[in-house]
Amino acid sequence: MNLILDFFLVGGVFIIAIVLIQLLKIKDKELPQKILIVLFALLWCVNTYFYALLHDIIWLIQFLFLPNDITKTILGPLLFLYVKSLFLKEDSLVNNSLVHFIPALLFACVITIPTIIFNNSRIDALAYTHTDFIRLIIRIDSLYFLLYLFLSLRLLSKYRKLTKHKYSNLTRYDFNWIKIMLISAICILCLDMGIIVFEYFFGNFHWNTDYVSVIAMIILVIYLGYYGVNQSKVLLPSFLFDSEIKHKVNKLENKTISPVKRAEFEALKNRLELLLGTDQPYLDQDLTLGKLAQKISTTDKILSTMLNQYMSTTFYDLINKYRVQAVKEKLDLEEYKSYNLFGIACECGFKSRTSFNRIFKKETGLSPSGYKKVY
Structure with missing residues (x-):
């Protein structure tokens, strides 16, 4: 088991470091890239902390205890801000979002830092950090993270709808990968909370179950790193919200x-x-x-x-309605008999095969191939 954990943790350390280097190399970084740098730096600390825990590297455990302990309370607001940064202007966005990070600051000041001090100096006044109540708070901080993941999903859905008011093709601005990432993170947290409930009723496992969440996190980080580093940014004008x-x-x-x-x-x-x-x-x-x-x-x-x-x-629906009609008209023309369906779709303004199939079926009630057979 330790060999498998070691493989994932070492791999995670190097992969996250590579993603961080790629982000740091970007010239003229925009806010989304800056947020990702902070996010990946935190995840690198968590990954390395669990590697140190596995191998009992005491000095590294102590050094990374603070970022590891507060990561869950920071990641939720950070992802929420990241979704905002992809669609809104950078002006005052960070300043207006600072309030979301107050719970993380309080958690660090009231629980994490006192815990570090108590572990090193055994000050009686800080013994509260090792009570069952504090342990319970630390274990259920997943609920706070979960709340922000749901808020981020809701915000993403709103922004994607507004994007249809401005663009006729969303291929370059397909943020479905963020939706998958957020839903995957929700699944990981649900697994984490499920383990907590199991341990409460049936007793603790013989090994640290936090490693399950860490391994899942590493896999998710690879996914985020692949799509997130070079993501397209969509600036939505304020009048769309009005x-x-x-x-x-x-x-x-x-x-x-x-x-x-x-x-x-x-x-x-x-x-x-x-x-x-x-x-x-x-x-x-x-x-x-x-x-x-x-x-x-x-x-x-x-x-x-x-x-x-x-x-x-919406602008998106109107333009694509005309595009579907153009496709239908071209299907009747002799000069387009040698074209495949997606070739005709591209001639009519579509960019994505998936979007074309979905929009065509929405407008006609039939798939493009089904429509061609009937008509």
């Missing part, structure tokens, strides 16, 4: 659009439909809300509001 709020308020209060605004939106809609029908800008795989707004002499904010409130759709 539009979302207004849309919810209008829906809640059942307000109707004023006649003047309705006339403006109708004129804009006519210009948009004329452009889509003649110039076919949706064939551009990299079409964005801003590009389309320029073509009809308006702003991306006004266009987004019109699509959202007047046409009850």
